[in-house]
Amino acid sequence: MKIVALSNHKGGVGKTTTAVNLGAYLARAGQKVLVLDLDPQANATETLGLNPEEHTSIYETMLGQGDISRLPVATNLENLHLIPANADLSGIEVDLGADEHRLARLHAPLQNYKAIAPYDYLLIDCPPSLGVLMTCALAAADEIVIPVQCEYLSLIGLTKMVDLLNEIRATGVNPGVVIEGIVLTMADGRTNLTEEVINEVRQQMNSIAYDTVIPRNVKLGEAPSHGKTILEYAPDSKGAEAYETLCNEFLQRHGAV
Amino acid sequence: MKIVALSNHKGGVGKTTTAVNLGAYLARAGQKVLVLDLDPQANATETLGLNPEEHTSIYETMLGQGDISRLPVATNLENLHLIPANADLSGIEVDLGADEHRLARLHAPLQNYKAIAPYDYLLIDCPPSLGVLMTCALAAADEIVIPVQCEYLSLIGLTKMVDLLNEIRATGVNPGVVIEGIVLTMADGRTNLTEEVINEVRQQMNSIAYDTVIPRNVKLGEAPSHGKTILEYAPDSKGAEAYETLCNEFLQRHGAV
Ligand SMILES: Nc1ncnc2c1ncn2[C@@H]1O[C@H](COP(=O)(O)OP(=O)(O)OP(=O)(O)O)[C@@H](O)[C@H]1O
Ligand SMILES: Nc1ncnc2c1ncn2[C@@H]1O[C@H](COP(=O)(O)OP(=O)(O)OP(=O)(O)O)[C@@H](O)[C@H]1O
Ligand SMILES: [Mg+2]
Numbered sequence: 001m002k003i004v005a006l007s008n009h010k011g012g013v014g015k016t017t018t019a020v021n022l023g024a025y026l027a028r029a030g031q032k033v034l035v036l037d038l039d040p041q042a043n044a045t046e047t048l049g050l051n052p053e054e055h056t057s058i059y060e061t062m063l064g065q066g067d068i069s070r071l072p073v074a075t076n077l078e079n080l081h082l083i084p085a086n087a088d089l090s091g092i093e094v095d096l097g098a099d100e101h102r103l104a105r106l107h108a109p110l111q112n113y114k115a116i117a118p119y120d121y122l123l124i125d126c127p128p129s130l131g132v133l134m135t136c137a138l139a140a141a142d143e144i145v146i147p148v149q150c151e152y153l154s155l156i157g158l159t160k161m162v163d164l165l166n167e168i169r170a171t172g173v174n175p176g177v178v179i180e181g182i183v184l185t186m187a188d189g190r191t192n193l194t195e196e197v198i199n200e201v202r203q204q205m206n207s208i209a210y211d212t213v214i215p216r217n218v219k220l221g222e223a224p225s226h227g228k229t230i231l232e233y234a235p236d237s238k239g240a241e242a243y244e245t246l247c248n249e250f251l252q253r254h255g256a257v
Numbered sequence: 258m259k260i261v262a263l264s265n266h267k268g269g270v271g272k273t274t275t276a277v278n279l280g281a282y283l284a285r286a287g288q289k290v291l292v293l294d295l296d297p298q299a300n301a302t303e304t305l306g307l308n309p310e311e312h313t314s315i316y317e318t319m320l321g322q323g324d325i326s327r328l329p330v331a332t333n334l335e336n337l338h339l340i341p342a343n344a345d346l347s348g349i350e351v352d353l354g355a356d357e358h359r360l361a362r363l364h365a366p367l368q369n370y371k372a373i374a375p376y377d378y379l380l381i382d383c384p385p386s387l388g389v390l391m392t393c394a395l396a397a398a399d400e401i402v403i404p405v406q407c408e409y410l411s412l413i414g415l416t417k418m419v420d421l422l423n424e425i426r427a428t429g430v431n432p433g434v435v436i437e438g439i440v441l442t443m444a445d446g447r448t449n450l451t452e453e454v455i456n457e458v459r460q461q462m463n464s465i466a467y468d469t470v471i472p473r474n475v476k477l478g479e480a481p482s483h484g485k486t487i488l489e490y491a492p493d494s495k496g497a498e499a500y501e502t503l504c505n506e507f508l509q510r511h512g513a514v
């Protein structure tokens with residue numbers, strides 16, 4: 001099982017939308033996918049049609065209690081399971097804030113689970129922050145995919161993500177973690193701003209930026225209100241096509257095609 | 258000095274854009290405005306044309322050191338000053354995480370400063386999170402303005418904000434804090450999703466939702482890359498007009514006209 005964190009401390013860049021919809025197309029392609037909702041907002045949980053209040057989150061596991069293999073629940077899509085989030089997760093920042101081993105709190109259980117997990121990919125949807133939950137995700141992942149909105153403020157956050165990852169690597173908890181890719185999201189073909197951001201990202205990070213660019217498409221914003229992925233809600237939309245293309249590119253990069 | 262926090266744990270909803278541009282128009286209307294950048298991303302600092310690395314943030318003040326009245330720096334706009342952010346701020350989550358008096362760490366110095374501060378309004382730009390920085394801001398503010406993007410995932414975050422505020426009030430640190438207003442942002446007049454979210458917010462929260470709705474306008478996304486507010490960058494744009502109207506409505510609500 002490959003652990004991939006969708007992470008960017010900048011808010012509203014498409015982390016949840018990418019985790020859920022990339023997950024959906026990977027599942028349709030026959031991959032076994034587990035999404036871990038690590039955001040107390042529980043947006044991935046709601047988007048996949050589940051009620052956060054009714055489920056157990058990864059919270060207890062990170063405090064050393066509970067058995068992670070009992071947490072995954074089925075979604076409406078075959079091959080796509082979820083470890084839900086709920087409001088308890090926001091307690092992690094305080095509960096683990098002063099814990100010097102906090103970086104291992106997600107890494108250790110996930111490493112143990114890897115050996116028995118029936119999944120090909122684990123996609124972690126991270127909250128927008130520089131706090132404990134996000135750093136634990138970076139310390140637990142094999143690779144990071146960074147969604148970057150085609151906006152200036154999102155672009156300047158990229159260098160901070162690279163610095164943060166170098167810090168995590170230096171702690172020795174997860175020295176092998178790499179940035180696997182950068183996905184440009186919410187591209188509006190009519191504006192120069194979008195072109196400028198895409199050009200800048202391709203210049204700074206070309207070897208890891210995905211060729212697939214996700215366009216701004218209202219269907220992607222509507223789908224969560226129906227508790228559906230774009231695959232179920234509007235499979236013929238431009239948003240769906242883009243995530244399908246992204247999925248194919250992701251599989252190619254992971255040698256699965 | 259009235260302390261107003263721009264807060265919403267949902268990311269990318271327009272907190273920074275509203276803090277900076279509402280601040281700019283209030284300053285142009287002759288109000289003395291101080292923006293406090295409480296986000297380690299330091300987006301408000303960059304948008305106002307300053308370099309985060311070169312300045313002292315509120316970090317030391319929250320740890321009980323330093324004198325807050327030495328922190329404000331001038332911006333390019335008369336009547337608009339800033340307490341910058343820098344990367345040190347992200348240390349607050351860990352440094353104050355286990356401190357049982359953490360909710361008073363911003364409240365106390367700001368209350369003391371209120372008596373001598375030469376400003377009419379202090380606008381706090383909050384990070385997207387449920388962590389220590391955000392809760393300290395809610396505990397320090399007189400009133401909260403919540404930007405809500407015209408998207409479903411932003412709408413469902415609203416009830417969490419209301420719950421969080423009730424929790425803060427119950428701690429007794431800041432029993433008088435209220436939600437002063439909700440500002441709808443990034444409205445795209447061509448989509449039903451925008452209309453549905455606006456209708457839902459007006460139904461749920463009509464007495465506090467602002468009449469002014471901020472449209473999606475690329476100039477608002479371009480301005481930060483030039484280190485300018487919309488007032489300086491594109492004063493005739495739809496984005497500028499909307500923030501000017503919001504400023505007038507804000508002043509009316511605060512009995513200043
Ligand atoms: N390509 C797109 N086109 C249109 N809307 C989009 C697109 N991608 C995401 N959205 C919408 O934009 C908003 C932000 O996206 P999303 O919530 O996935 O970002 P995020 O990075 O997970 O946010 P947070 O930082 O709060 O976790 C959501 O309302 C989502 O539905
Ligand atoms: N009305 C608007 N029209 C177009 N773009 C906008 C508008 N308001 C904000 N933006 C852009 O959308 C992005 C998100 O806005 P902003 O950064 O202000 O949100 P935020 O809530 O402060 O985000 P964070 O949660 O990361 O702090 C930014 O790139 C900003 O320039
Ligand atoms: Mg999200």
Ligand SMILES: [Mg+2]
Binds near residue numbers: 382
């Ligand atoms: Mg911001």
